[in-house]
Every structure is written in structure tokens, then in C-alpha cells.
Amino acid sequence: MAMKTTLVGGFPKIGDRIEEQKLRKSFHQFDKDELSEEALEQVKDEVTEEVIQLEEANGIDLLTDGLIRWEDPLRYFVSRVSGFELSGLIRYFDTNTFYRQPVCESRLETIKPIFVRDFEFARGKSSKPVRVILPGPFTIAKLSVNHFYKEQKQFVFDLAHLIHKEALQLEEAGCEFIQFDEPALLSHKEDIRLFFDVYRIVTAQLSKSEKTIFFNFGNIQDIYPKILDLPVERLGFDLTQGHPNWEVLAKAKMTKKLMAGIIDSRNTKMEREADLLSLVGGLGSIADPDETWLTHNYSLEFLPRENAIQKIKLLTQVASQQKGAGVS
Amino acid sequence: MILETTTVGSFPKPEYLTKSRFQFSKQQISREELLRLEQQATKEWVEFQEEIGIDILVDGEMYRGDMVTYFAENFKGFEISGLVRSYGNRYYRKPVAVAEIERLNPVTVEWYQFTQALTKKPVKGMLTGPYTIMDWSFDEFYPSRRDFCLRLAEVIREEARDLEAAGAQFIQIDEPAVSVRPEELDLAIEAMGIVTNGLKAKTLTHICYGNFEKIYPKMLEIPVDQIDLELSNAEYDLLDLFKRHPFTREIGLGVVDVHSHRLESKEEVKKRIRKAASLIPLKQIYVSPDCGLKTRSVEEAKAKLRVMMEATLEVREEFGSEGA
Ligand SMILES: [Zn+2]
Numbered sequence A: 001m002a003m004k005t006t007l008v009g010g011f012p013k014i015g016d017r018i019e020e021q022k023l024r025k026s027f028h029q030f031d032k033d034e035l036s037e038e039a040l041e042q043v044k045d046e047v048t049e050e051v052i053q054l055e056e057a058n059g060i061d062l063l064t065d066g067l068i069r070w071e072d073p074l075r076y077f078v079s080r081v082s083g084f085e086l087s088g089l090i091r092y093f094d095t096n097t098f099y100r101q102p103v104c105e106s107r108l109e110t111i112k113p114i115f116v117r118d119f120e121f122a123r124g125k126s127s128k129p130v131r132v133i134l135p136g137p138f139t140i141a142k143l144s145v146n147h148f149y150k151e152q153k154q155f156v157f158d159l160a161h162l163i164h165k166e167a168l169q170l171e172e173a174g175c176e177f178i179q180f181d182e183p184a185l186l187s188h189k190e191d192i193r194l195f196f197d198v199y200r201i202v203t204a205q206l207s208k209s210e211k212t213i214f215f216n217f218g219n220i221q222d223i224y225p226k227i228l229d230l231p232v233e234r235l236g237f238d239l240t241q242g243h244p245n246w247e248v249l250a251k252a253k254m255t256k257k258l259m260a261g262i263i264d265s266r267n268t269k270m271e272r273e274a275d276l277l278s279l280v281g282g283l284g285s286i287a288d289p290d291e292t293w294l295t296h297n298y299s300l301e302f303l304p305r306e307n308a309i310q311k312i313k314l315l316t317q318v319a320s321q322q323k324g325a326g327v328s
Numbered sequence B: 001m002i003l004e005t006t007t008v009g010s011f012p013k014p015e016y017l018t019k020s021r022f023q024f025s026k027q028q029i030s031r032e033e034l035l036r037l038e039q040q041a042t043k044e045w046v047e048f049q050e051e052i053g054i055d056i057l058v059d060g061e062m063y064r065g066d067m068v069t070y071f072a073e074n075f076k077g078f079e080i081s082g083l084v085r086s087y088g089n090r091y092y093r094k095p096v097a098v099a100e101i102e103r104l105n106p107v108t109v110e111w112y113q114f115t116q117a118l119t120k121k122p123v124k125g126m127l128t129g130p131y132t133i134m135d136w137s138f139d140e141f142y143p144s145r146r147d148f149c150l151r152l153a154e155v156i157r158e159e160a161r162d163l164e165a166a167g168a169q170f171i172q173i174d175e176p177a178v179s180v181r182p183e184e185l186d187l188a189i190e191a192m193g194i195v196t197n198g199l200k201a202k203t204l205t206h207i208c209y210g211n212f213e214k215i216y217p218k219m220l221e222i223p224v225d226q227i228d229l230e231l232s233n234a235e236y237d238l239l240d241l242f243k244r245h246p247f248t249r250e251i252g253l254g255v256v257d258v259h260s261h262r263l264e265s266k267e268e269v270k271k272r273i274r275k276a277a278s279l280i281p282l283k284q285i286y287v288s289p290d291c292g293l294k295t296r297s298v299e300e301a302k303a304k305l306r307v308m309m310e311a312t313l314e315v316r317e318e319f320g321s322e323g324a
Helices: A022-031 A037-057 A116-123 A137-142 A152-172 A183-187 A189-203 A245-249 A273-283 A305-325 B015-025 B031-052 B069-074 B109-116 B130-135 B145-165 B182-196 B238-244 B266-277 B298-323
Strands: A082-091 A098-109 A131-135 A177-181 A210-214 A234-238 A257-263 A293-296 B076-087 B090-102 B124-128 B170-174 B202-207 B226-229 B250-254 B285-288
Touching (some): A037 A116, A037 A305, A098 A152, A098 B076, A116 A152, A131 A152, A152 A189, A234 A245, A257 A273, A257 A305, A273 A305, B031 B298, B069 B090, B124 B145, B130 B145, B145 B182, B202 B250, B250 B266, B266 B285, B266 B298, B285 B298
Parallel strands (some): A131 A177, A177 A210, B124 B170, B170 B202, B226 B250, B250 B285
Antiparallel strands (some): B076 B090
16 A cells, blocks of 8 residues: 655765775776776675665665666666677766767677676565666667668667567566666657557567656656557656646556656755655556655766765655555 | 967866875865965966967966866855766766855956966956856755856856956856757856846857757857857767858857867868858857867877967968958
8 A cells, every 4th residue: 555665777876985985996996907807896796785775774665776887878788789889978868977879880789688697686685676777779779879770760679679688588587677768758759659669579578577668858748648558567757846747647547557756866955745745645646556656757876875865765754654644 | 360269268287286186185285385386287378378379368277176166166055065976987076056146255366367467368267157057056945947047147247247357358158058958048048148248358158068959040149259169079060050040159169179089180170160161251260179178188188289279370371361
């Protein structure tokens, strides 16, 4: 009868205290050849474990590994796909962060699973379920340059097949929750039909896991309720106070499960608990409250670690209040 | 003179200064000692700019860390956040507005005066624009981005007026963030209007990381005399836009890429200037690098500036009397 809480994905890799800075220090040492690659990977594992424990200690129900190993939203995946080269730094949507632009130079292929090991590592560190975040093929394609495929469509479809393969391997490894991040759809709504084609490929034969598509960096006007037909079980949106998505969602019954980003993770300002509780109350009229997840609207990496932790605490506090109040 | 040359603002800090900034942060050297080294580095950069013949000088920002945080640290109402990541292993601290923003004292005027006293050529006053400071800060005080931005505009306006009173003939108000959210361009224009209204100095703004297609030609409404653009990084696609909508302001033409180690050839730079000159009247063109050079090494930065100057001098010759 309670709404569950989760992270949309990333968590700050370092904090301001010395003991929270080892990853940054290790990268420095690695760059100067003072640390081996194995030792650096070991530090990434340690920080990942700390983040998982931090989520659990603060009452998050469905954990992520905080994407500690990800350099940017695309690179972790594309640098492990043969056929991609990496080019210059490009601003990531309207943020003040950057990604290396992938350039497709030949047919895309993966040799071995990319995300299974990370999933197994995270699962081994917690008794709670671990959700795996995958970069969505549509967004990868939109943020990349294609020099190889004659047709852009073929480029996207090959990416869809690769992500599908990852998802299938994750299911086989026992992963129950898979999320595809697709921010780029909201700035390319004209491609909605292509998006459906992509997700037919991505989700084919996936039957064991619950699949989520997460949308941010925009609103879902003009594509909602159409996106309710996507072949996934759950959709995630920015539902912070005053976001245009509230009005759009009021127009049609939400027939899928909802992941609601009610806390703003791009500003340090703390929301008032009462305001959040009234937002949560409003969710009850949009989607099935028993199946709704509460979260924030963007990766927590946009915040300093201390602020990210405060926002997580607030989230779980609101979820437990809501449970106590027994919102109908 | 045609094709006057300038730079966007920041230069790389020499190694001795980077080291002393670190030592200062660990309280190993005094504020006075750091200032002495900042002044020494500023002098060296002024000498270099004069030596290669740049027309409009900058102080090189030897005393600034980040272009937004520098102002936030000197305004009342801001705190500085914990570390956030921008890319890779690079982290920075963001300003956080926690109370009404106020300027208690002039922030940049002393540095302007110090630098101007070193040269007979004009030195630009260098400010960060209200829209960019707003966009790159957290806000725990103002009810909206608009309120925050317009308050900053009032504060930056005071600084611009003080620079003008101190003798600055050129005042640059950088707005690199303006190209990121086309839907907020009107706000950026309104805020810039507050800053530049009534100034007699020539006003400039620098914009980068462009999604220029989305803000052009509307961008020309930003109320400044000159707009400086990152162009070489975008392989000059932008110039095709100017065929459809003429560029009606003066342009600061970015001709060398500051994000790449590669040194452009003189021919490459000349081609870029000629192409721009085919679309924009010569007297409206100023030549500069794409952006601040602070991310390059001192040697790389100097090499790029030399190529820029050599190419510009040769193109000036080509156009000869035509522009005189
Ligand atoms: Zn720039």
C-alpha cells in the first residue's frame, strides 16, 4: 500500500570530505601512471558499494548502482561497442555538463555483455532489488554522428538490437528491473513512430523483467497518451511542482505504471515536505498509487553529494509519511 | 584600420601562478604574495599582446578561477556549493543564491585600472552576463529564473558603469549560456538591456557552445554593439546562416579553435576571415579566437594568437585601401 522510492540513475561520484574523494584522486594517479587500471577499477567498485549502502541506509527501496563507472550518459556503453569512435565534448542538453560525441565509423557490434557484471556486482552488495539503467538507443543515435549507415534508421535499429541484447542478458542474469533512458524523444517528438519501431526491437522476447522508459529534458505534450502504447510496463516523467507534465497527464488515464520525479535534482533548494505530500496526493488521481514509484527528475549527479543525500532523505521521508497517511 | 584584433578574455595561467594559487588555498603563501604574482602574470600577458600587435587588449584573468564563481564570490547573497562534476574528472563549485544579490564594492575595476596603466592600447572591461550567472548557479532564494536573472542584471549594470567611469572604452559582458535555451533568449535580451542601457563605451558579448541556428537571427537583438562568436569550432556552418539573414552588428570572428591542441595554419585562418568578409562588411569584423584560451597551455595559446595575428595582417594587406 506504499509507494516505493528509487533513484533515476546517477549519484555524485565524490563528496566534499576527504574520504569521499578517492575516486577523483585515483583518476589523477591513473592519469600520471601511478595507478594501474585494475586498481582504478577496484576503487570504482568500492565507491559503487558505498553508494549502494548509502541508498539502502537512507531507505531507498529500489537501488541503482549510482552509475559511478559512467563517464557520461553515453560513453560507458558506446566505448565498449566496436564501430564507434569518440569525438569532441558536447554540451548535454541544457546542462552545464558535457559528453563525448560518439561517431559511428563502421558496423556496430558488441563482443561481450557490458552491463551484466555491474548488475551482479551491485546485487551482491544489497538485499534490495537493483534496477539497471541502460542508455536508450534512440537517444544514443540522436546525440551521435553517423558516418557509416546509409540510412539513419538502420543506425538506430542496430543500436536497438545491441541494447536488446544487453537487456536479454540482464534478464538471464536475474535482473528484475530495467530502465531505458530516452531524454532525446522530448526534443524530437516528430520521430515518435520511429521510436515505437525501436522499442519493438528493444523489448522483443523480454518477458521476465519490468521495463521502464524514463523521459526528461522536456515535457510529454503531443506524445501523451500515445506513448502509453509503448511495449514497456512503466513510464517515468518529470513531475516536479508546476511542471507542464501535470497538465498533460490529467488528459488521459495512465494505463501504465508510473515513475514520478517529484523532487528537483538540478537545484539545491529543498522542497517543502507539505508541498511534496500534496504532489504525491495528486499522483493518486493519475496512476495506481500502489504501483507508483517516487523519485527525482534528473540524475543526482547535478547536485553536490551532500545535497543529493538531503534530497534522498526527503524523498524517503515523504514516501513513509504518505504510507502513514494511507492516501486513498 | 580594418579587421581589428582582440581576444575573448582568459589566457592560461603560467605554472608559477597555478602553483601559488594552490599554495594560497593551503594558506602557505599570503594574499599579498599571490597578488604580486597575479600582477606579474598580467604584465607578461600585456607585453605579449603588445609584442604581437593585438589591437584591443585584455588582462587575461590571471586572478579569476571560474568566470561565474569569481563574481559570485564577490557579490553578497551568494554562497558556494559543494563539488559538482562537469566532465570526466573535472569538478567545480557552483554559486548558490541564498539571499538578495548585492554588490558591496566594485569587483573588476581595480584590475582594469592596473592593466590599462600598463599600455596605451585600450583594455576591455570583462564581465560575466546576468543570464549566464543565473543559469550556472543554484537558486534557493528567488521565486523564478526570471527574477534571479533580472536582479543580477541590476548588479552587473553597476559594475559596467563603474568600469566606464574608470575609463573603459570597451565593456564585454559574456553570455556563453545564451545559446543553450532558445526559449529564454527574450529574458537574456531583456537582462542585457538593463546592463548596457545608457553606456557610452562600446559593448560586446561573447556567446559559445552554439546551437546558433536556433537563436539566429533573433540573437542580433541582444543590445550590444558587437557579438563575438565561436565559429571555427563549428566549421563555419554559421556563415551560411548569414547569407539568409545578414549579420547586422559588429562581429567578433572566432578564427582559432580553443578546444583543440592542433595549431591552425595561417592559410586556414586567412580562408576563414575571407569567407566572413564575403558576407559581412569589413568594417564590422573584429578578429579573435573562438573562446577564452585558458584551457590551452601557455605555449599553445601564444602559438594560436601568433597565427591569428599573422593571418589577419596578411588579409589586411589583401584588402588594402578597400577598407581604409
Ligand atoms: Zn566561449
